[in-house]
Amino acid sequence: MSSVDHERAGFIGRGWKWLKGSIVKCRDKVVEVARKTKKLGQDDPRRIIHSLKAGLAVSLVSLLYYFKPLYGGFGVSTMWAVLTVVVVFEFSVGATLGRGLNRGLATMLAGALGVGAHYLANLPGRTGQPILLVLFVFLLAAAVSFVRFFPKMKARYDYGLLIFMLTFCLVSITGYQDKEVLDLAHKRLSTILIGSFTAVFVSICICPVWAGDDLHKLVSGNVEKLGNFLEGFAGEYFKVPGDGESRDNKTFLQGYRSILTSKNSEDSLTNFARWEPRHGRFRFRHPWKQYQKIGSLTRQCAYHIEALRIYPYPDIQAPAEIQRQIQDACTEMSTESGKALKELASAIKSMTKPSSVNTHIVNSKTAAKVLKFLLKTSSCEDFVLLDVMPTAMVAAQLVEVVTCVEKIAESVHELASLAHFKDAKPEQKPALGQPQQLQQTMQQFSGIEGPHHIITINGSSAVLPEVSIQECGTVVHVTNTDIIKGSKAKTNVREMRQYLSF
16 A cells, blocks of 8 residues: 555656646746847837837737728728738838839739720620630730749839739629629728738838838948958057957958848848838939949858958068068058048938048058068068968959949949939148148158158149159159258158058
8 A cells, every 4th residue: 555655646746847847848938938029119119109100000900890881881891901911011111112012013904904805705605704804814824923033123023013913803703703803902902902001001101111222221330340450450469369259250350241141131122122212311212223233242242241250360481571561561451441431431321422432442452462562572482482372362352342442432422422422521620831741751761771862842732743663763752842862762662662651
């Protein structure tokens, strides 16, 4: 008897543990769902507003059922109004407007063709009517299905083509048994138009979400992420490991990765934005396609940046002077490209024409030329080629990045022209006098030794023109009428060219 009681007690104990564990698991699941729901709403509060708007739109259109005069006029077809709101109402105004117009126009055209097909099928009599109806349905369904393969049609009118085919089939086929085909088409069209209008009205009038704004912020944000990466990359890449935080832990070095998967979002937002009316800073027929072009170039640049991260920190076994020149050139390319991208992002956000981007691009291209010249002319005795190979590969990728930045700048300038961006307010900077310019120029070459050079300064402009220099005794034209003698190069003419931005 005691053994039976013992077994029963063990069974009850196991059952209680299982029940207790199940309760704990259910509680954890509920807490996890609540936490995810809270995070989803905090990430974008517009989602909560959209849910309330969808509920309001469906509630408004369902009132057709509760008023007998309206329900008596439409009958069972009232359900099409509710179904239309459910399938048409989307997160943004552009998406809702696009779906609403697609559904309304497709229903109107397909209904008219369906009624016409019904009357044409009646001409040969009752015997030939089903044959002609089947032929019409086959031809139209085949033609519409083929048209959907065209990329432009699929991008903008795919939903409308589906509704067009569906409505034509419903009207033409049901009209075979229902003689009041015209009344059927009228009721269906009316209720669908009511549902579409309700969805569009609620979407626009109550806390509208514009796809154009989201696209504008997405593209400018992606350009800014690239700029942040490039501005901080050189300092992190050439930093000796162990001197601080790893570069893989830097937030700004990870932000660009979201750009690699942003194509679908950009394409969808561009398509939706083209349906939207004029709003805010965006005019009618705003050049939304140009944002796609900028986004494509931005992703191309991000792929080159992704390639930069596969190269480890280079331990260059080379003279300190050559190592410093390589690092300086790479840093110059990266930093100037980052500054150019950040200014382009700021120009897109504020919708003003970029002012000093070209200066940063010229500086980065000049640094790229200096690095190429250095790698070509340096003797292999100065360093082991295999030791400098990682840095050479990084330099090659940075040169490609500079080219991408230049293309992005051209696209942004084109966008500024098409969208009529405002001119940026010029910054008031104190102008340096000619003596100050000469003093700053000569400070770079003070105390250096080497071959003797003469620099002659001609003209009266306060701006330095293009400079040229050759070996031993070359005259360099700058701006004023003074003559500066006695400058001696530190090592050779190649370094002078680097100092003078060749």
